[in-house]
Amino acid sequence: MLADVEVVAETGSTNADLLSRLGELTKPLLRVALHQTAGRGRAGRSWQSVPGGMLMFSLAWPLSRETHALMGLPLAVGVAIADVLHALDLPVQLKWPNDILRDGKKLAGILIESAANKNGGTWIVAGVGLNLQLPETFEANLGRAVADAPWLARMDRNTLLAHLLNALAKAFEQFDQHGFSAFQARWNALHAYANQEVQIIDHGQILQRGFAVGVDVSGRLLLQTAAGQIPVLAGDVSLRPVDAL
Secondary structure: OOOEEEEEEEEOOHHHHHHOOHHHOOOOEEEEEEEEOOEEOHHHOEEOOOOOOEEEEEEEEEEOOOHHHOOOHHHHHHHHHHHHHHHOOOOOEEEOOOEEEEOOEEEEEEEEEEEEOOOOOEEEEEEEEEEOOOOOOHHHHHOOOEOOOHHHHOOOHHHHHHHHHHHHHHHHHHHHHHHHHHOHHHHHHOEOOOOOEEEEEEOOEEEEEEEEEEEOOOOOEEEEEOOEEEEEOOOOOEEEEHHHO
């Protein structure tokens, strides 16, 4: 399935732009912004944009699956993006449920939103923010560890976008047919905190603590705790390695 492509100098949020237009779309649409003034992350968190230093885009794509059958989709998108970066000699790992890490620091984030398709199934909007080259002061001002990839910043943006778009298109088609089971082994192979002790945090409160085993066929994180192995749903929770707290 081919996608149309739009590039704008500035917008509030490419995800919000596409969500407002889903009723009129008849085919996939990739919207790229050089700068976002109101970018969003998961759970309503803001995404700070650096003009020219990030690759920011959203892709609207129709799936035959209903909304309740989309569990694990953010993880599948993470696998697709990680595969592209690995092919470009950029080793990355995945942090459950929606971050891509380089050397333990956040390199990219993913936000999946969805709405019912009037023709059946679901429109999904996958937003991606990928750090390319950040100012030296950015990490200190942000207050948390982030990574960039300056050599990717020197790559032709259209070529990089084409690689990512092709990978995402294949991932969406594969997910539509098989669900997250088609991505489970690949995600676990890229798991940043495999067998490490982690905490699951919700609004500052520790919900669970255990060793991160991996993800199951639905994309749930499996924790080995004193009470046995338990699955954790994404929701609005965050994962933190114990030694980083």
